Amino acid sequence: MPKDKDGTVLVSMSGKWVSHTHTVTAYCGFLGALIVGMSLHFHKIVRNEHYGYPDEWFPSVSATIGDRYPERSLFQLFICLTSGPRFALIFLWFLLTARAGAFAPKFVATVGLIRSLLCGGWVYITSTDDHDYHDIFMISYLVFTLPWTLGCLALSPMNRTAIRYRKLLAGLFFGTLVPLIYFFIQHKVHKVAGAYTIYAFFEWSLILFDVGFDAVTALDFEGFEFRVVDVKGVSKGKNVALSDAVLEKSKMDKKHTPQQFLTETYSWNDMLDALADVYSGFMFWSILTSLGVTIWYFPLWHMGISGYEVLVMATVSPFLLGIGSIRRIVVNHSRYVYLLSLFGLTAFTSKVPETRLFSVAAGVWFTTLAWTGSFFAERAQPGRLEAKVSALSLGLIASSVAKFACRSNNPIWPIMNTANGGWNKTGLVLAVLAVLRSTRKGPVGELPLPPPNKSGSSILPAIGLGGLLFGLHSLLSDSSTMITWVWDGYPVKGPLAVPHGAYALAAMGAGFLIGLLREDLARTWTFYGVGCTAAAIFYRNSGWIGYYGALVLALYLMALVPSFIQSAIKHSPGKTFGLSFLIYNVFVLAHVWVVAYAFVPGGPLLRERTDLVMTVTMLAIGVGIFATTRHGPKSARELRAEDFPSRRRFRSYAVYSLVGLELFAASIAYMRFPSFDYQPYHEGEKVLTAGIWTVHFALDNDMWSSERRMRDVIKELEVDVIGLLESDLQRIIMGNRDMTQFLAEDLGMYADFGPGPNKHTWGAALLSKFPIVNSTHHLLPSPAGELAPAILATLDMYGEMVDVLVFHSGQEEDALDRKLQSEGIAKLMGDSPRPLILLSYLVTKPKQGNYNTYVSEASRMKDIDSSDWDRWCEYILYRGLKRIGYARVSRSTITDTEIQLGKFVIGEPEGTDEIIPESEVPVGYRFPDMFKGQGVRGHKYHVFNEPRYYR
Incomplete structure (x- = not known):
C-alpha cells in the first residue's frame, strides 16, 4: 500500500467523484420517479384541475414526485442518498474559493447550505401533504438558486471549460x-x-x-483528493487553502478583475451601514409619496380647490441651502435634520386629517433638505457619494417592493394603521435606528470641500433632475402603475399586476446596475434616444407591446439617477435642488390638471394632455443629459481609474441589497399568484347578487385607507358582482395605488378596471366571482365636462353568458355631456344580444330627463325598482333576468355614497313587479339578516329599512 509521511493511505479518491455521485443520485431520483409514475399512474399524474389525457400527456414534477406510491418513496430515497454528496460538494467549493478576509465565499457557501435544507423541505413535504408549505419551500429554494448560481459564476476558478458550461447552464436555467x-x-x-x-x-x-x-464542479474538483490514512497520533499536516495560478498572478497586477469586485474584505458593520442607508432611502420615498395622497383628501371632499394644495411646495426646502449658515447646520448636523424628517412617519398617531397632512408636509420639508445636504457634503468623497445616491435609488425600489407586498399600499403611510394593514410603529422604530446608524460617523461637512462650480448654468441640471424626479415618482413608485396604462380588458392580452409587477421591479434593478457600473453609457444621447422611443411605445400601445416600452423606460429612468445628481451637486445646492423640486412640483400639478380640469383654474389648457406632460418630461430629461455632457464627461477609462477599494466595497453592498430586494419581489409574485378558482356565494340556487358603489378613491371620511372595510361589507353582503366607481388611484395625488388588487385577492374575484389612467377618467372597476369572458372599455361623449368611463363585460354565470355594464356619468353642471352619454350607453345596451345588468352612476331623477333614455325601448332595460323615487346618482337596470330582490345599504364612514344591491336568478325568465314578504322567499334567495335593524359597523338596510323581494 502507498505510504505518506503520516501513515498508510488505505483509500484515495479524486474530488470529482463527489460531483459525479451527486449528479447520478439526483438524476436517478427524478428520472426514476418519472419512469415509475408514467408506468403505473400515467392518467392520474397527467391530470390537473382543468384537463386530463389526451389534452395533457406529460406530468409536472410535483405530481410525479409527491402524489403516488411507490414513485414518491423511490424519489425520496435517492434524494436522501444525494444529501451526503451535496454537503460535501458545498464544502469543497468553499475550500476551492476561500480567500483570506473574503466575504463572498462564505456567503455563497451559506446560501448553498440553506438551499440544500430548503430542498429537503419541498422533497419531504409534498404538495399532497401540505400544498402551502410545499410551495413555500419550493419558491424559497428557487429564490436561493439565484445567489448560488451568480456566486458560483463570480467565484469560479479560471477553468475555461467549467466557466463555459456554467454560463451555458445558468443561461438555460434562467431563460427557461x-x-x-x-x-x-x-x-x-x-x-x-x-x-x-x-x-x-x-x-x-x-x-x-x-x-x-452543480455537476460542472467535477472539472474543478479534479485537483482535490480524498484520502483515508492509517495514522498514529495527531496529524501534523497544515491546512493550506487552494489557490489557482491566475489569481496569484493577479495579486501583482494593478488591474482589477471582476472576481475582486466580490472578494474584497467585508464586514457586517459596513453591511449594516449600507442597509441603514437603503432604509433611509425607503423613508424618503415613503414620506414624499404620502404627501400627494394626504393633500388629495381635502379637494376630494371640497369638490374643488381647498387651499391645502399649497403644501405641495414643501419639497422646495433645499432653496434654504443657498443661505450659508443654514447650509452649515444641515451639513454638520445632518442627524438631527433626518430625525426631524420622521415627522412624516409619526402622522399616523393623529386621527385628525389636518394634523396628519401638516406632519407629512413637515416630513417632506426636512427629508428633501436632509438628502440635498448629504449629497452636497459627500461630493468630496466619490465613494460615499455614490453609496448615498445608490441608497436613494434602492430606496425607490424598496418602496415599490413594499407596495407590491402590501397590494399597492405602503405600510408606513399616514393613511395606514394597525386596523387596515399598516406597519407604522415598526416602520418608525426601524427609521430611527436607520438614521442613528447611517449618521453615526463624523459629519463629513467638517472636511474641506471644493467650492461650488462657478462655471456653467445651474438651471440646466435642475431642469433635468426635476423631470427625472417626476418620471420616477409618477411611473415607478408602484409596480402596477405602468400595467394599468396598458391594460385593455379581457381576454388578457397584456401583463397582470401580479405576477408581472415583478418585471417592472426587475427592470428598475437593471437600470440601477447600469447607472452604478456604466454611468458613462447612461448619459449618452444614444441611450436618450432609446428612452424617448420607449416612452412613445409605452404611451401609444396597449398590451405587451406597450409594456415592453414601459420596461425599457423604467430601466432608462433608473440608470440616469447617479449622473443627474452628480451633475447637480457641481453647483450651489440651493439653486439646483431647490429649482429641481420646484420644477418637479410643476409637473405634479400638470399631472393632476390633465384629469381634474373641470375643478381647477386653467384646467382646460391641459385637459387630457398626458401626451404633452410625457413629452415635456422627456425634453426636460434631455436638457439634463446636455448638462451632464457639457463640461466634458469622464470616459469609461477615467471612471475605472477611480475604482478604488472602498468604492468597490460600497458597490458590492449595493448589489447585494438589490439582489435581496429582487429576490423578495420574485417571492411575492409567486406567493400572490391568483388561483382563479373563484366560486359564487349561492351556486346551488344559481343566484347572482350584483351591486354598485361609489368608493371615493379608497379613502374614508377620516382619511384612512378603506380597502379592508370595503372588503368586509362586500363579503358579508355576499356580493358576486360589483361595480366600483371613482376607483382610479394611479396618480401621484392618489398615491399610485390599485385597490382592486387587495379586494380581488381577499374576496376571490376577477378584476377589471378601465379605461386606464392615461385616458383621464376618475375610474371604473368591476369585481366578479364569475369568469370574465370578454370586456371592452369605453369613453362616452364629453365635449365640456369630465370624461365618463364604462366597462362592458361578458360574464360566464352558471354556464350562461350575461353582460354587465359599469358606468359613471358626468357631473350635473354639464347637461349636454350627460345627454350624449345617456344616448351612448343606451346604444351599448341596446346592441347587446345577451341578458344585461347596468351598474351605474347616472345623475338623474327617476322617470325624468335622461332616465327615460336609459330606460327605454331602444335600450330594452328595466329599472330594478321603478317605485324607488329617492335616487339621484346610483341606479341598477336589468333585462333578460329574473329579479328577486333589491336593497340599499348605508355606507357608514367609508365614503359618501350608499351601496345598492340587486338579486337575480340566472336562467329563469323575467318576473313581475309584485313585492312579496320575506317569509315567501327561499332562504338562499334572501339578503343577509345581519344588516337588519341597527346593522353592523354602521352598515344597515335603509330607505326601505329592509330589502325588497319580488315574485
Whole structure:
C-alpha cells in the first residue's frame, strides 16, 4: 500500500467523484420517479384541475414526485442518498474559493447550505401533504438558486471549460423561467388545453439544468483528493487553502478583475451601514409619496380647490441651502435634520386629517433638505457619494417592493394603521435606528470641500433632475402603475399586476446596475434616444407591446439617477435642488390638471394632455443629459481609474441589497399568484347578487385607507358582482395605488378596471366571482365636462353568458355631456344580444330627463325598482333576468355614497313587479339578516329599512 509521511493511505479518491455521485443520485431520483409514475399512474399524474389525457400527456414534477406510491418513496430515497454528496460538494467549493478576509465565499457557501435544507423541505413535504408549505419551500429554494448560481459564476476558478458550461447552464436555467411562467399563465389564467404539458417540459428542464450546473464542479474538483490514512497520533499536516495560478498572478497586477469586485474584505458593520442607508432611502420615498395622497383628501371632499394644495411646495426646502449658515447646520448636523424628517412617519398617531397632512408636509420639508445636504457634503468623497445616491435609488425600489407586498399600499403611510394593514410603529422604530446608524460617523461637512462650480448654468441640471424626479415618482413608485396604462380588458392580452409587477421591479434593478457600473453609457444621447422611443411605445400601445416600452423606460429612468445628481451637486445646492423640486412640483400639478380640469383654474389648457406632460418630461430629461455632457464627461477609462477599494466595497453592498430586494419581489409574485378558482356565494340556487358603489378613491371620511372595510361589507353582503366607481388611484395625488388588487385577492374575484389612467377618467372597476369572458372599455361623449368611463363585460354565470355594464356619468353642471352619454350607453345596451345588468352612476331623477333614455325601448332595460323615487346618482337596470330582490345599504364612514344591491336568478325568465314578504322567499334567495335593524359597523338596510323581494 502507498505510504505518506503520516501513515498508510488505505483509500484515495479524486474530488470529482463527489460531483459525479451527486449528479447520478439526483438524476436517478427524478428520472426514476418519472419512469415509475408514467408506468403505473400515467392518467392520474397527467391530470390537473382543468384537463386530463389526451389534452395533457406529460406530468409536472410535483405530481410525479409527491402524489403516488411507490414513485414518491423511490424519489425520496435517492434524494436522501444525494444529501451526503451535496454537503460535501458545498464544502469543497468553499475550500476551492476561500480567500483570506473574503466575504463572498462564505456567503455563497451559506446560501448553498440553506438551499440544500430548503430542498429537503419541498422533497419531504409534498404538495399532497401540505400544498402551502410545499410551495413555500419550493419558491424559497428557487429564490436561493439565484445567489448560488451568480456566486458560483463570480467565484469560479479560471477553468475555461467549467466557466463555459456554467454560463451555458445558468443561461438555460434562467431563460427557461420565461416560457415556464408564460405557459403556467396560459394554463392557470386562460385554461388552455395542453399548456400544462408544455409547462411540465420546461419544469423538468429546470431540474436537468439545475443539477447539471452543480455537476460542472467535477472539472474543478479534479485537483482535490480524498484520502483515508492509517495514522498514529495527531496529524501534523497544515491546512493550506487552494489557490489557482491566475489569481496569484493577479495579486501583482494593478488591474482589477471582476472576481475582486466580490472578494474584497467585508464586514457586517459596513453591511449594516449600507442597509441603514437603503432604509433611509425607503423613508424618503415613503414620506414624499404620502404627501400627494394626504393633500388629495381635502379637494376630494371640497369638490374643488381647498387651499391645502399649497403644501405641495414643501419639497422646495433645499432653496434654504443657498443661505450659508443654514447650509452649515444641515451639513454638520445632518442627524438631527433626518430625525426631524420622521415627522412624516409619526402622522399616523393623529386621527385628525389636518394634523396628519401638516406632519407629512413637515416630513417632506426636512427629508428633501436632509438628502440635498448629504449629497452636497459627500461630493468630496466619490465613494460615499455614490453609496448615498445608490441608497436613494434602492430606496425607490424598496418602496415599490413594499407596495407590491402590501397590494399597492405602503405600510408606513399616514393613511395606514394597525386596523387596515399598516406597519407604522415598526416602520418608525426601524427609521430611527436607520438614521442613528447611517449618521453615526463624523459629519463629513467638517472636511474641506471644493467650492461650488462657478462655471456653467445651474438651471440646466435642475431642469433635468426635476423631470427625472417626476418620471420616477409618477411611473415607478408602484409596480402596477405602468400595467394599468396598458391594460385593455379581457381576454388578457397584456401583463397582470401580479405576477408581472415583478418585471417592472426587475427592470428598475437593471437600470440601477447600469447607472452604478456604466454611468458613462447612461448619459449618452444614444441611450436618450432609446428612452424617448420607449416612452412613445409605452404611451401609444396597449398590451405587451406597450409594456415592453414601459420596461425599457423604467430601466432608462433608473440608470440616469447617479449622473443627474452628480451633475447637480457641481453647483450651489440651493439653486439646483431647490429649482429641481420646484420644477418637479410643476409637473405634479400638470399631472393632476390633465384629469381634474373641470375643478381647477386653467384646467382646460391641459385637459387630457398626458401626451404633452410625457413629452415635456422627456425634453426636460434631455436638457439634463446636455448638462451632464457639457463640461466634458469622464470616459469609461477615467471612471475605472477611480475604482478604488472602498468604492468597490460600497458597490458590492449595493448589489447585494438589490439582489435581496429582487429576490423578495420574485417571492411575492409567486406567493400572490391568483388561483382563479373563484366560486359564487349561492351556486346551488344559481343566484347572482350584483351591486354598485361609489368608493371615493379608497379613502374614508377620516382619511384612512378603506380597502379592508370595503372588503368586509362586500363579503358579508355576499356580493358576486360589483361595480366600483371613482376607483382610479394611479396618480401621484392618489398615491399610485390599485385597490382592486387587495379586494380581488381577499374576496376571490376577477378584476377589471378601465379605461386606464392615461385616458383621464376618475375610474371604473368591476369585481366578479364569475369568469370574465370578454370586456371592452369605453369613453362616452364629453365635449365640456369630465370624461365618463364604462366597462362592458361578458360574464360566464352558471354556464350562461350575461353582460354587465359599469358606468359613471358626468357631473350635473354639464347637461349636454350627460345627454350624449345617456344616448351612448343606451346604444351599448341596446346592441347587446345577451341578458344585461347596468351598474351605474347616472345623475338623474327617476322617470325624468335622461332616465327615460336609459330606460327605454331602444335600450330594452328595466329599472330594478321603478317605485324607488329617492335616487339621484346610483341606479341598477336589468333585462333578460329574473329579479328577486333589491336593497340599499348605508355606507357608514367609508365614503359618501350608499351601496345598492340587486338579486337575480340566472336562467329563469323575467318576473313581475309584485313585492312579496320575506317569509315567501327561499332562504338562499334572501339578503343577509345581519344588516337588519341597527346593522353592523354602521352598515344597515335603509330607505326601505329592509330589502325588497319580488315574485
